[in-house]
Amino acid sequence: MEIGISTFVETTPDVVTGEVISHAQRLREVVEEIVLADQVGLDVFGVGEHHRKDYAASSPALVLAAAAPQTKWIRLTSAVTVLSSADPVRVFQDFATLDGISNGRAEIMAGRGSFIESFPLFGYDLDEYDELFDEKLELLLTLRESEKVTWRGGKHRPAINNLGVYPRPVQQPLPVWIGSGGNTESVIRAGLLGLPLVLAIIGGRPTQFAPLVQMYKKAAAQAGHDVSKLPVASHSHGFVGEDTEGAADKFFPSTQASMNVIGRERGWGHYSRASFDAARSLEGALYVGDAETVAQKIIHLRKNVGITRFMLHCPLGTMPHGDVMRSIELLGSEVAPRVRKEIARWEAEGEPQE
Numbered sequence: 001m002e003i004g005i006s007t008f009v010e011t012t013p014d015v016v017t018g019e020v021i022s023h024a025q026r027l028r029e030v031v032e033e034i035v036l037a038d039q040v041g042l043d044v045f046g047v048g049e050h051h052r053k054d055y056a057a058s059s060p061a062l063v064l065a066a067a068a069p070q071t072k073w074i075r076l077t078s079a080v081t082v083l084s085s086a087d088p089v090r091v092f093q094d095f096a097t098l099d100g101i102s103n104g105r106a107e108i109m110a111g112r113g114s115f116i117e118s119f120p121l122f123g124y125d126l127d128e129y130d131e132l133f134d135e136k137l138e139l140l141l142t143l144r145e146s147e148k149v150t151w152r153g154g155k156h157r158p159a160i161n162n163l164g165v166y167p168r169p170v171q172q173p174l175p176v177w178i179g180s181g182g183n184t185e186s187v188i189r190a191g192l193l194g195l196p197l198v199l200a201i202i203g204g205r206p207t208q209f210a211p212l213v214q215m216y217k218k219a220a221a222q223a224g225h226d227v228s229k230l231p232v233a234s235h236s237h238g239f240v241g242e243d244t245e246g247a248a249d250k251f252f253p254s255t256q257a258s259m260n261v262i263g264r265e266r267g268w269g270h271y272s273r274a275s276f277d278a279a280r281s282l283e284g285a286l287y288v289g290d291a292e293t294v295a296q297k298i299i300h301l302r303k304n305v306g307i308t309r310f311m312l313h314c315p316l317g318t319m320p321h322g323d324v325m326r327s328i329e330l331l332g333s334e335v336a337p338r339v340r341k342e343i344a345r346w347e348a349e350g351e352p353q354e
Contacts, residue, residue, distance in 0.1 A: 001302060001343045002309040003336045004044030005037050005328055006079040006235050009057035012261070012318045015253040021318070023056040027063060029321045030056075034067035036325055038074040040332025046079025046109060046235070046311055051117040054261075061094035061106075068102040076102055079198075079235065079311070080111035080179040084132040085118040088140040088157070089165060096169040104170035109198055110137060111179035112186075124156075132156055141193070144173040177233070187212050191219030191230075198233040202313075205283050206234070210305045217306075233309035234301065237316045238287030239323075240294050240330040247327075251288050252276050254317030287312055291334035298339050303346075310339075 011026045013019065034045045045067075047060040057063050060078040068076060076098060081091055091108065099106035112133045119126050135154040142151050143165055153159030178190035179198045190197045197216050199209055217227045237255065241247025252273060259271035279286035287294050298310050312331055315324050 001298075001339055002043035002075075002231075002233075003298070003331065003339060004042045004046065004074070004309070004311050005033070005331070006046035006048065006311040006313045007033070007057075007315070008048040008050060008055050008313075009063070010054060010258070010315065010317055011056050012054045012254070012258060014318050015257050026056045027066075029324075030063060031067045031070070032321075033324060033328055034064070034074070034076070035070045036328050037332060038067075038071035040329050041336060042074060042328070042332045044075040044077060044107075044309065044311065046077045048079045049082050049113070049118075050115055051121050052115065059094075061091075061098050064106070065098050065101050068098060068105070071102070071105075073105075075105045075107055077107035077175075077177070078109045080109045080113065082113035082115075082118050083110040083136050083140065084112050084129060085122045085124050086136065088136045088143060089160075092140060092143040092165060092174070093167070095174060096167050099169035099171055099174060100167055106169065106171070107175040107177060108140070109177045109179045110140065114181060114200075128156070140176060144176070179235075182209060182212060184212070184215065187216045188219045191216040191221075191225070192223045194220055194223060194225035194230065196231045196233065198235060198309075198311075199307075201234045201236045201285050203279070203285050206236070206285055206301050207283065207304045209234070213306045231308045232306055233311060234305070234307045235311045235313055236285055236287050237314075238294060238312045239314050239319075240289070240291060240312070240327045240335055242290065242330075244289035244293050247289050248277070248280060250319070250323055251316070254315060254319050258317035291330055291338065294331070295335045295338035295342075298335070299342050302339075302343060 009026055009030050011021055011023055037045050047057050047063050049060050051058050064076040095106045095108050135156055139151055143149055147164055147168060148162050149160050149165050150162050151160040177196040177198050180186040181200045201209055213232055220227050220230055239247050239251035256271050278284055280288050287297050301307050314327050
């Protein structure tokens with residue numbers, strides 16, 4: 001069971017002071033967070049791609065590369081790369097470069113993107129949202145196969161005729177995961193392609209995603225892939241504190257502010273403390289509390305959904321850097337050992353996964 005962190009490197013106004021830190025400061029902070037995650041034994045750190053004022057990381061590979069020489073073990077991934085509006089050749093080159101700098105620890109998490117700012121920025125039509133992703137994913141996977149690349153071309157990208165693409169990554173192949181918000185089509189596609197799956201579980205009941213995981217595995221098996229070798233990850237909002245109520249009180253203000261900003265853009269209802277507290281229950285999608293509380297929720301997710309990698313999205317909105325660092329420290333030093341010990345126990349005893 002792998003456990004890690006994901007972040008969007010947000011620069012929203014501080015909910016107490018109203019201060020907005022610079023993109024430069026937040027980028028330096030996230031490098032410190034990645035280094036700490038490595039030091040406390042976490043398995044993976046993901047940085048999401050966004051192209052708007054309240055997010056600082058438009059280039060996840062560059063941010064991860066800044067941390068790579070300062071880390072030893074942790075895997076470094078995008079979360080996600082908005083492949084639909086990117087050039088797959090450049091994406092491959094960027095992450096192959098990261099793979100070299102980190103000596104084989106880079107991953108690409110490819111997705112359509114739930115934010116749309118990159119489409120007009122790079123000259124793409126949102127009406128071709130799905131078509132763009134399909135074509136560019138095909139090219140990205142082709143780029144992994146050999147040093148010299150031949151690709152048929154498509155509507156949005158000219159053909160490539162036996163051209164070299166460099167640098168080549170350390171890992172063969174360079175890992176490509178598919179990020180999904182729970183769309184049936186994307187889950188089945190990942191299975192048919194034999195690619196690892198990441199589910200964004202940020203609302204509702206996480207156990208409701210179990211049928212999607214089974215659907216993914218069924219598609220993979222039908223396509224002839226070894227399902228036992230296909231990891232399934234989840235990404236959920238959360239925060240680890242010294243005690244559960246204190247953690248909730250620290251995490252709620254920035255969470256509410258962020259959810260209401262996005263909610264106004266997307267037509268959602270008001271995000272209240274009652275909604276937040278309900279999501280902190282065992283069956284909810286918020287992983288907020290002391291180490292034991294968060295560990296038990298992750299174990300519950302593993303047993304009931306089949307997740308093999310869990311990524312805690314922290315912070316949500318802008319929180320004091322010291323609080324984020326402490327949450328990362330507790331996740332690595334106290335949550336992860338509890339989860340790994342319990343999972344090792346019930347796997348050794350042959351306890352069935354539900």
